[in-house]
Amino acid sequence: MLRTLVEGVMSWMIGRTAALSDPEAARRKALAKLRDLAELDDPESVVVPILLDAILIVESYRGARHQISFLPELTESVDAMLRELTIVEKAKVWAAE
Numbered sequence: 001m002l003r004t005l006v007e008g009v010m011s012w013m014i015g016r017t018a019a020l021s022d023p024e025a026a027r028r029k030a031l032a033k034l035r036d037l038a039e040l041d042d043p044e045s046v047v048v049p050i051l052l053d054a055i056l057i058v059e060s061y062r063g064a065r066h067q068i069s070f071l072p073e074l075t076e077s078v079d080a081m082l083r084e085l086t087i088v089e090k091a092k093v094w095a096a097e
Contacts, residue, residue, distance in 0.1 A: 013082075037081075039088040046081040053077050 019026040037043040053073055 033085055036085050036088045039092075040084055046077070046084055050077045050081060 014026045014029055018029075037047065040046065
């Protein structure tokens with residue numbers, strides 16, 4: 001898992017196909033991972049920016065036919081949260097060993 005963290009790929013990524021073919025299962029998988037947010041020192045610092053970006057995405061798409069310009073910022077926010085959650089998950093594994 002540390003290797004995937006270093007390479008910048010999260011091992012539990014849901015993926016487009018899974019999210020589109022079975023959205024309910026994808027939501028359950030994401031929710032199971034998000035429960036680890038409680039383990040972070042400051043979970044609000046990673047969640048609030050994502051919520052703000054999500055609100056902006058919704059508002060920008062409302063009645064628009066253009067590509068959103070701040071998708072990279074949303075990607076950064078999500079990736080930062082995933083890195084933190086992966087670290088928490090890895091620490092749990094190490095503590096159990």
